[in-house]
Amino acid sequence: MSTTITVVCYQSKTLSNGENPLMLRICQNRKIKYKSLGVSLNKEYWDFEKNTPKPKCPNREVLIKLILKVQMEYQQKLLTKKADDEEYTADSLINEKKQEIKAKTVDEFYQHLIQNLRALGKVGNAEAYLNSYNSLKNFNKGKKLTYTFSYINSLFLKKYEDWLRSKDIKETTLSFQFRTLRAAFNKAIEENVVSKEKNPFDQFKISKFNTKTKKRALTKEDIMKIITTETIKATELRLLARDIFTFSYLCGGVSFVDMANLTMGNIHKGRLLYSRQKTHGAIDLKLCEQANEIIEKYTSYREQATYLFPILNANLHKTPMQKKNRVRKVLARINKELKILSTELEIEDIVTTYVARHSFASILKKSGVNIGIISQALGHQDLKTTEIYLSKFDNEQVDAVMSNLL
Secondary structure (H helix, E strand, O other), X not given: OOEEEEEEEOOOOOOOOOOEEEEEEEEEXXXXXXXXXXXXXXXXXXXXXXXXXXXXXXXXXXXXXXHHHHHHHHHHHHHHHHHOOOOOOHHHHHHOOOOOOOOOEHHHHHHHHHHHHHHOOOHHHHHHHHHHHHHHHHHOOOOOOOOEHHHOOHHHHHHHHHHHHHOOOOHHHHHHHHHHHHHHHHHHHHOOOOXXXXXXXXXXXHHHOOOOOOOOOOOHHHHHHHHHOOOOXXXXXXXXXXXXXXXXXXXXXXXXXXXXOOEHHHEEOOEEEEEOOOOOOEEEEEOOHHHHHHHXXXXXXXXXXXXXXXXXXXXXXXXXXXXXXXXXXXXXXXXXXXXXXXXXXXXXXOOOHHHHHHHHHHHHHHOOOOOOOOOOOOOOOOHHHHHHHHHOOOHHHHHHHHOOOO
């Protein structure tokens, strides 16, 4: 499909001022379409052989800049069509409306985005973008982000990276900040706040950040210490911390936020059924005797507060923000108690609720369980892939490997 794009002095039409209009000329397979540039000149100042204003043409430099701008714009359109393998005609190229950009400052867009996410109850996403906004604001010396997204180019991103590194920020946090900023930029493109041609992440690759973290897992011996040893200072919170850790370990490494949201509606015929908050992957696991005992232990609380464990209370924590704040507060207390408990039991490694998840994966892997069921990257990487893989196995296979935990 042969297509040529030129700007010509259109001799077939003479305006009332005696000048001829400059026209964009697109020729495709011998079919020609014209579009006026909105300017005209006396044809004696036009070089028809070279298709350019003559040296003595008034405002020659201005005209040349305009001609080049229009030609480049339509050449870019043509290249995009070809790259996307999209059908086009000379007529469609001429009449295709240019995307209207409704520019907003980065500050305005972030505030709009955060507000909308909160209104939709997506508190976690809203907080991620608020974290990104605050980081960019600190990078901007505490001032509002009064620039537009087109200001954020590869050089800006490199300076932002250097600034973050000067704060001794971990690679995982670096990756998080840039992934969130990239997501915000993509949303700005979707809402026509900035053109996609301005996207700096086409050149600035965030895959360069090393996000592989050392997996934290306890030995089976240390796990059994936590599960079976009576604590010296058996406070109510200390016992809850141990129960939370144990239940997570015995139930497929269920995360703390998922555990906080469990109700009796998630228990069916001796099985734990729920969808992960983070990935929405469906989980279906058999509850072992010890896990059932932990559930029964908090029956009186459940009857009053609806939830299985004394983390959330349906009578008090009703909005997504209230739930999120409560979960975060209790998690900090639980992890503090687990730290004390690990010291008491002479466990050298750090113990947190998340360690239970890694330990679950590690113990099963060492027991020879199929790597397809339990991935080494059960924590941060390939979570969704692992859960999809798990779903391909029938429940009996999954139940069988769970017996290796104790």
